[in-house]
Amino acid sequence: MKLSHAAAALIIAWSAVLGCIQAVTLEVKEGNSTCIKAELSASFSITYNTSSSAKTVQVPLPDSAAVDTGSSSCGTDSGSPWLVAVFGPGHALGLSFSTNGSLYSVTNLTLQYNLSDTSIFPDANSSDVVTVVSASVGIWAAINTTYRCLSPTAFRVGEETVTFSDMRLEAYMPGNDLSPAESVCVADKASTTVPPTTSAATTTTAPSVPTPAGTPDRGSYSINNGNGTVCLLAQMGLQFNISYLSKSQNKTVQDLVNLAPNLTSSSGSCEASRATLVLTQEQTTTLNFTFTLNSTTNKYHLSGIALFANWSDMTAPFSASNISLNYLRSTLGHSYMCNAEQTLDVVPTFSLNTFRLQVQPFGVTTNQFATAEECQMDQDQMLIPIIVGAALAGLVLIVLIAYLIGRKRSHAGYQTI
Ligand SMILES: *[C@@H]1O[C@H](CO)[C@@H](O)[C@H](O)[C@H]1NC(C)=O
Ligand SMILES: *[C@@H]1O[C@H](CO)[C@@H](O)[C@H](O)[C@H]1NC(C)=O
Ligand SMILES: *[C@@H]1O[C@H](CO)[C@@H](O)[C@H](O)[C@H]1NC(C)=O
Ligand SMILES: *[C@@H]1O[C@H](CO)[C@@H](O)[C@H](O)[C@H]1NC(C)=O
Ligand SMILES: *[C@@H]1O[C@H](CO)[C@@H](O)[C@H](O)[C@H]1NC(C)=O
Ligand SMILES: *[C@@H]1O[C@H](CO)[C@@H](O)[C@H](O)[C@H]1NC(C)=O
Numbered sequence: 001m002k003l004s005h006a007a008a009a010l011i012i013a014w015s016a017v018l019g020c021i022q023a024v025t026l027e028v029k030e031g032n033s034t035c036i037k038a039e040l041s042a043s044f045s046i047t048y049n050t051s052s053s054a055k056t057v058q059v060p061l062p063d064s065a066a067v068d069t070g071s072s073s074c075g076t077d078s079g080s081p082w083l084v085a086v087f088g089p090g091h092a093l094g095l096s097f098s099t100n101g102s103l104y105s106v107t108n109l110t111l112q113y114n115l116s117d118t119s120i121f122p123d124a125n126s127s128d129v130v131t132v133v134s135a136s137v138g139i140w141a142a143i144n145t146t147y148r149c150l151s152p153t154a155f156r157v158g159e160e161t162v163t164f165s166d167m168r169l170e171a172y173m174p175g176n177d178l179s180p181a182e183s184v185c186v187a188d189k190a191s192t193t194v195p196p197t198t199s200a201a202t203t204t205t206a207p208s209v210p211t212p213a214g215t216p217d218r219g220s221y222s223i224n225n226g227n228g229t230v231c232l233l234a235q236m237g238l239q240f241n242i243s244y245l246s247k248s249q250n251k252t253v254q255d256l257v258n259l260a261p262n263l264t265s266s267s268g269s270c271e272a273s274r275a276t277l278v279l280t281q282e283q284t285t286t287l288n289f290t291f292t293l294n295s296t297t298n299k300y301h302l303s304g305i306a307l308f309a310n311w312s313d314m315t316a317p318f319s320a321s322n323i324s325l326n327y328l329r330s331t332l333g334h335s336y337m338c339n340a341e342q343t344l345d346v347v348p349t350f351s352l353n354t355f356r357l358q359v360q361p362f363g364v365t366t367n368q369f370a371t372a373e374e375c376q377m378d379q380d381q382m383l384i385p386i387i388v389g390a391a392l393a394g395l396v397l398i399v400l401i402a403y404l405i406g407r408k409r410s411h412a413g414y415q416t417i
């Protein structure tokens with residue numbers, strides 16, 4: 001094993017650490033107090049005309065997006081609170097809010113884009129600044145709570161689509177930070193609530209729980225993009241290590257539970273610099289993976305994990321997420337592989353153990369994994385046979401030398417007699 005190889009792996013790991021991508025945070029203030037705060041990732045699907053055809057591009061909301069203090073406002077007698085984020089040359093995203101005292105909601109969603117920006121809209125046959133506005137979008141929450149929606153959620157705005165994910169948002173804020181109480185969106189809840197009315201047959205059987213431990217079976221999952229081509233591939237065995245308050249034992253238990261691939265369905269989405277894999281086991285377990293690509297460095301990593309679990313022995317549904325992770329680092333054009341067991345810590349009460357893992361969230365061509373970059377643990381394990389082999393060879397050599405010396409001595413002995 002070459003030292004340069006290990007050094008390169010270390011450098012790659014470090015650059016990935018430094019290139020860690022986070023969702024954008026936007027705040028509207030009046031004096032020293034914050035009235036609107038949003039942490040979110042967004043991406044826009046925009047169709048424009050070139051001289052020959054219509055073209056669709058995916059535009060992510062960049063890290064550099066900033067609140068436009070001129071047009072944003074906490075609300076006046078005549079106007080409603082409005083958050084406007086600007087990015088690039090004349091692009092903007094706007095959210096306006098209203099409240100009736102007990103609930104607040106996003107009343108309209110505005111997207112403005114500048115077709116003169118040839119880096120985003122090459123060959124556009126117009127140089128207009130286009131503004132599209134949605135009608136009401138169905139983002140609402142109780143006042144003094146944070147609206148939370150980690151699942152990617154798409155909204156039609158004019159002819160375009162705005163997709164939010166990893167979203168936490170609050171308007172009419174009582175303090176300067178997001179309220180700890182959350183209003184969870186339907187998409188995040190859907191997987192954890194068991195609809196009691198849809199099937200009478202299921203009422204007698206308790207919701208099934210993922211199989212108890214042992215090494216988990218390896219599942220194969222893939223995501224197709226709009227035109228039917230595979231854009232994300234994953235193979236892995238997954239094990240939850242989760243602590244929760246047990247109904248039967250009336251105390252907090254530490255439980256190891258495997259995901260059963262044959263009962264699990266996959267869904268998700270692929271965008272230019274973000275890919276999501278959602279694994280759902282029956283109605284009791286939903287696991288979200290978010291992968292992020294840094295298009296400057298062409299490195300990607302697993303940046304977010306969210307788990308929703310509603311197992312029969314839980315006193316309350318379990319929900320945990322972390323969107324600033326930095327696992328499974330690899331390079332665009334390669335897959336990431338780790339045959340050894342790996343532990344991905346998510347929150348203190350939940351970690352995920354992976355077994356025989358191979359993933360490729362970006363740059364999948366021909367429905368197959370590209371060459372893999374292997375994790376350090378696999379490389380170390382390959383090293384063990386080499387060390388053992390070298391040690392054995394050394395031992396053989398020593399024995400041989402000892403034998404030869406011994407033979408020479410005894411030879412000399414015979415001659416003196
Ligand atoms: C990509 O990585 C570079 C170098 O680490 C970093 O400067 C840049 O901010 C990253 N880009 C994004 C979108 O995070
Ligand atoms: C904002 O805070 C600073 C220091 O904490 C204080 O001096 C200033 O008066 C405050 N401004 C307003 C508008 O409350
Ligand atoms: C593109 O051109 C078609 C007509 O060919 C027109 O109806 C449509 O509005 C144009 N779209 C944009 C975004 O300008
Ligand atoms: C742009 O191209 C579309 C067809 O792709 C055409 O309908 C439209 O008139 C063109 N607009 C301009 C300003 O040339
Ligand atoms: C959207 O909301 C903003 C801010 O409240 C308002 O200025 C604008 O007129 C609204 N647009 C539409 C089409 O309702
Ligand atoms: C649109 O983009 C062009 C080129 O980048 C720039 O010159 C122009 O000022 C932009 N328009 C607005 C309204 O920002």
Ligand SMILES: *[C@@H]1O[C@H](CO)[C@@H](O)[C@H](O)[C@H]1NC(C)=O
Pocket residue numbers: 100101102103
């Ligand atoms: C606010 O709107 C919600 C939903 O329409 C309604 O249930 C609630 O009663 C309203 N609250 C007030 C104070 O009007």
Ligand SMILES: *[C@@H]1O[C@H](CO)[C@@H](O)[C@H](O)[C@H]1NC(C)=O
Pocket residue numbers: 101102143144174
């Ligand atoms: C929201 O919180 C503020 C400050 O804590 C409080 O004054 C207000 O009554 C609360 N409103 C509701 C609807 O609970």
Ligand SMILES: *[C@@H]1O[C@H](CO)[C@@H](O)[C@H](O)[C@H]1NC(C)=O
Pocket residue numbers: 225227229
């Ligand atoms: C499918 O769409 C992707 C981008 O979304 C594109 O790269 C690919 O070439 C398309 N494949 C086909 C067969 O159209």
Ligand SMILES: *[C@@H]1O[C@H](CO)[C@@H](O)[C@H](O)[C@H]1NC(C)=O
Pocket residue numbers: 241242254256343348351353
């Ligand atoms: C499960 O998590 C606990 C607490 O983080 C840890 O002590 C334990 O070693 C973990 N078990 C496995 C098998 O990963």
Ligand SMILES: *[C@@H]1O[C@H](CO)[C@@H](O)[C@H](O)[C@H]1NC(C)=O
Pocket residue numbers: 250
């Ligand atoms: C559960 O344990 C707590 C104390 O640890 C006790 O007060 C409570 O009565 C117990 N509940 C049941 C149903 O046993």
Ligand SMILES: *[C@@H]1O[C@H](CO)[C@@H](O)[C@H](O)[C@H]1NC(C)=O
Pocket residue numbers: 217260262263
């Ligand atoms: C799923 O796989 C497990 C273990 O491989 C097996 O015991 C179980 O019967 C399978 N369940 C279904 C519904 O296929």
